[in-house]
Amino acid sequence: MANNSPDIKQDIKIALVGSPNCGKSSLFNSLTGSRQKVANYPGVTVERRSGKYTTADGKVITLIDLPGIYSLKDRTLDERVSRQVITGTHVSESQPDLLLCVADSTNLRVHLRLVLELKHLGLPIILALNMHDMAQRDDIRIDPEILSKELGVPVVTTIAVRRGSLDNLKSQLSRTLNDLPPKQESMPAPTTRELQQQARDIAARATLSEGSQHKITRQLDRLLLHPVFGILIFFITLFGMFQLVYFWAAAPMDLIEGGFTLLQGVISDILPDNWFRSLLNDGIIAGVGSVLVFLPQIIILFTFILILESTGYMARAAFIMDRTMAMVGLNGRAFIPLMSSFACAIPGIMATRTIEHHRDRITTIMIAPLMTCSARIPVYALLIGAVVPNKPIIFGLFGLQGMVLFGLYLIGIVSALIVAMVLKMTLTKGVAQPFLMELPKYQLPVFRHLMINLWERVKTFLRRAGTIILYAAIGLWLLAQYPKKPIGGLEPDIFYSYAGIMGRALQHIFAPLGFNWEMSIALIPGMAAREVAIGALGTVYALQGNEGQVEQSLRTIIQSSWSLPTAFAFLAWYIFAPQCLATLATVRRETNSWGWTAFMTGYLFALAYLAALAVNKATIALLA
């Protein structure tokens, strides 16, 4: 038997509910100190997340952040989770004791409809009129007291992105929690139209000043959604992004590379030439170092993506790309998960939960790994740096290397679209999904949030370098120690070791692509994650180095020991190869099907092999 007295009942649970993009996750972060993803487009949160909030009088409360919903008629997987949690039908999450409804003050009429629908659930409600700052700027004035009377629930204004502005909400929370009314019988809600009528009436009565539409948004959209300039700007943005990834990263990369070489030098000076020195220099530093060098590029790319996400441009990109996506049977909305996959395919695949039709969702999941994720950057950048001259082109405006990187991204996108088209014509046929999406108002990115998000990304990258890449480097180093070189052997030690034996065995498969045995061996640890292959190459080549020789960077080694056809084939391989176990595991979970997972793995490996083969042969023919 539940006890409703707040003194005895310890585990009070509050759910954040509201339409998409109204600021639920921002509020959640501000109240709990969490770092959930916040971005300015609808459909950012796709899972329930919980955190702890401590009230002014010291009560600890569980707060649940939920995906945005338009109504309790869920149509997508993310909306279903929200509906299940707040109606108490979720398998593992019990019904919350209180709903903290969040509404966008600049669009009260629409957001109130949901609040009215939620009232029929019988749960106590607090309404937060969020984006109060935006409403003020656009001269929209709402009287919270009138609204509170009309709705029969407490109403407070909030600015979720400013922690200092939440005092109203916090004291209201304490007040409500001290005297929490019990849940009442839920009632069936009237039709959408009736709810809307009520919402419109109430909104009209509570609105003191209608205000105007956000001016900057109107003006910016005139440019960014322009049929000609809009597209131009879209491509220039993407293109510029990759140019700058190259251009700005050059100096810090040299610094990091120099730092590691220096470190190796110092270690060589102070340690005697024994196994330990080799483990440090050739195993760990060569392996982990070759990947860490690419940190600046990854930071720059993420900064751009975060800015695009937080300004509201993503929804515009979806608008611009809708027609193109329609040609392959998808919907402009599917472009947002694909764009997220530039950072990493895993959040991209998760984001497909907002896609309604199962088959469209499957199609999008199947093509997400073709979008160039940031783990490919070390692979691409290393090889481009080694084999593409850094010539200025087109009147010295652009660098050839940045251009090639952009080209690799484009190949990924175009292949994704082609695969989607083929799938839609065969395995995932069906009618189109509506493309109905609110275009959010533009926002300036909040610097603090940008930094926090960036730091989370950097941490993930560093953690990977400190775990998988480190273990792979050590593992490979161990495998490269025995058996020792036979008397009179001409090749370096590693050639005769277990690592060498494995690499040479695998090379039978990869020889047609022009891969040597060093590359073949690097592909195995590279299954864990793409950049691990680079770490592995670093270790393999460091172990081959001559004793007397100065330490060389992996780039210089590749420059001198790989032929162009080999290097290009390796790039082609990495455009397609599904070399990331975490992605495969996510696909398995999200599709709930081993069949689709196997299909994806199979088709990507097949494409990778064929593409690498074709590129290798074509380059050989061209150079002949």
Add this chain to the structure above:
Amino acid sequence: MTIRYLSDLKKGEEATILGFDPKSCKDIDFARDLEDRLLEIGFEEGLNVKILHEGPISRDPIAVRIGQMTVALRRMEAAAVRIYDGKP
């Protein structure tokens, strides 16, 4: 008076929403529940709509202003919104 739909409007044109007519959409499967969706995102009888932007290819999708917000949709969906010219 001929019946007009939101999908007939060009960029810059304004009209008032008269009602919804999902059956005027080509696809039955697609039209199911389209009225509720349009209502939920903020379309409503009596509201003024204006086409703000058109997509680059065959002027699709469109971005329309309803009240204080901008909504993007395809002409195929806009075909379910009946309108009449002029102010409410």
